Amino acid sequence: MFLGKGGIEKGLITEDAFERGLDAIAKHMARARSLGAERIQGIGTSALRNARNAEAFIRAAHDRSGLHIRVISGDEEAELILEGARHALPFGNRPVLVMDIGGGSIEFILATEKALMWKQSFELGVTRLRERVPLSDPPALDEELRVAAHLDDRLEPLWNVIDRHEPHVLVGSAGSFDSLARMVADQEGKVLASDATTFAFDALAFDALKEKLLLMDRIQRLLVPGLPEHRVDSIAYGMIAIERVLTAGNIRELSWSRYALKEGSAMRLLKDQRPA
Numbered sequence: 560m561f562l563g564k565g566g567i568e569k570g571l572i573t574e575d576a577f578e579r580g581l582d583a584i585a586k587h588m589a590r591a592r593s594l595g596a597e598r599i600q601g602i603g604t605s606a607l608r609n610a611r612n613a614e615a616f617i618r619a620a621h622d623r624s625g626l627h628i629r630v631i632s633g634d635e636e637a638e639l640i641l642e643g644a645r646h647a648l649p650f651g652n653r654p655v656l657v658m659d660i661g662g663g664s665i666e667f668i669l670a671t672e673k674a675l676m677w678k679q680s681f682e683l684g685v686t687r688l689r690e691r692v693p694l695s696d697p698p699a700l701d702e703e704l705r706v707a708a709h710l711d712d713r714l715e716p717l718w719n720v721i722d723r724h725e726p727h728v729l730v731g732s733a734g735s736f737d738s739l740a741r742m743v744a745d746q747e748g749k750v751l752a753s754d755a756t757t758f759a760f761d762a763l764a765f766d767a768l769k770e771k772l773l774l775m776d777r778i779q780r781l782l783v784p785g786l787p788e789h790r791v792d793s794i795a796y797g798m799i800a801i802e803r804v805l806t807a808g809n810i811r812e813l814s815w816s817r818y819a820l821k822e823g824s825a826m827r828l829l830k831d832q833r834p835a
Contacts, residue, residue, distance in 0.1 A: 561576065561579065561662060561686070561789070562579075562580045562606040562607070562616075562662075563576070563605065563606035563610075563663050563686045563687070564576050564662075566610070567605075567606055567609070567610075567684075567690065568690040568691065570609050570610055570611050571611055572606065572610045572612050577612070577616060577619070580616065580620075581616075581619055581620060581623055584620050584623070584624050584626055585623060585624045588626055600627065600629065600824070600828060601620065601626045601627060601628035602629060602630075602631055602639075602820065602821075602824050603617070603630035603631065604630075604636055604661060604663060604820070605633075605661060605662070605680075605682065606662065607628070607630045608630055609663070609682075613630065617630070632680075633664060633666065633679070633681075634678060634679075636664070636666055636680055636820060637659075637666040637668050637678035637679065638668075638675065638678065638823075639820050639823035639824050639827065640657060640666050640668060640732060640733075640819050640820050640823055641668045641675060641678070641823065642823035642827060643732065643816070643818035643820060643821070643824075643826065644657050644668075644732050644816040644818060644819065644823075645672075646756075646818050646822065646823075646826065647756040647757050647816040647817050647818040648756065648757035648816055649672070650670060650671055650672040651671065651672055652672060653726075653727055654669050654670070654671055654676060654724045654725070654726045655670055655671065655727070655730055656668070656669055656721070656729050656730065656804070656808065656810070657731075657732065657816075658729060658731050658736070658800075658804060659732045659733050659734070659736075659819055660684065660685060660731070660733065660736060660797050660800060660801075661684045661685075661733065661734055662684045662685055662686035662687075662734070662793075663684040663686060664680050664682050664683065664684045664687075665680070665681050665684055665800065666678070666679075666680045666681075667679055667681070667720075669720055669724055669726060676724065677724075679716055679717065681713060683714075685735065685796040685797050685800075688706060688796040689792070689793060689796060691709065692705050692709055694706070694795055696776050696777050697773060697774055697775055697776050698795055703773065703795075706796060706799045707799055707802075710799070710803050711803065714803070714807075717804070718807050725808065726808060726810065727810065727812060728810065728813070728814055729801070729808075729812070729813045730813075730814045731801065731813060731814070731816065732815070732817075732819035732820075733820065734790075735790065735793070735796075735797025735801070736797075736801075736815050736816075737815070737817075738785060738787060738790050738794060738797075739797070739798075739801070740760075740815035741784070741785030741786075742768055742772075742783060742784065742785040742786055743758075743760045743764050743765065743768055744785065745784040746764065746767070746768055747760070747764065755817065756817045756818060757814055757815060757816055758814070758815045759813070759814045759815075760813055760815075761812060761813065762805050762811045762812070762813065763811075765801065765802075765813060766802075768798075769798045769802055772794060772795065773798065777791060777792065780794065
């Protein structure tokens with residue numbers, strides 16, 4: 560619903576975004592009820608954590624659609640993302656770095672199969688980055704470097720964790736990674752099955768795709784298989800962020816996770832409903 564579009568750096572849900580969000584919620588609620596959903600819960604993340612008119616939006620969503628929205632912290636968001644990712648692909652004994660790119664924030668989680676070792680949410684989502692560091696079309700090299708420097712300055716805690724634990728795989732979920740997986744699959748002549756929960760590829764495939772995408776203008780990006788129109792204007796920021804993480808950790812393996820925050824939230828909700 561792009562709730563933060565146009566106002567996220569001002570701490571405001573704009574009038575257009577406000578109405579667009581309410582309309583999207585109404586449609587999703589109607590669909591969920593038609594499928595027999597008995598309990599529906601809304602989760603608010605970065606845009607609602609920071610917007611001055613978040614309470615007004617939450618009240619309006621409840622009045623119009625009957626949805627209760629619970630705003631969660633960045634830490635809880637990271638925990639739920641990990642819960643989702645662990646159901647999408649196997650985690651082993653070696654540390655894995657999970658990265659979830661949203662519009663308002665990026666969550667990073669270091670984890671093994673059994674342990675959550677570290678987590679942190681950074682207000683560096685692609686919508687925020689677009690407002691902070693505008694890019695030309697296609698981006699100029701000095702603009703890419705400014706985005707990279709902006710990320711480097713704010714991700715110091717992550718760099719320290721990577722240096723200490725040396726994660727060998729970057730697991731990406733949601734947002735830019737959903738598009739990335741489909742674009743890489745097409746690049747390799749593969750098709751992601753509708754029921755696929757993960758897709759593995761290497762950093763060379765990522766590098767080749769990033770190099771091509773960042774040389775394209777908007778019209779060319781619209782024609783890229785696997786890249787939906789609503790990500791055409793933000794994908795460059797996601798690719799630069801991913802590249803910075805791969806470079807910092809010398810990580811050569813990537814895996815896409817279909818499951819993230821929504822699935823982790825649903826799984827926790829189901830657990831809470833089970834009898835003791």
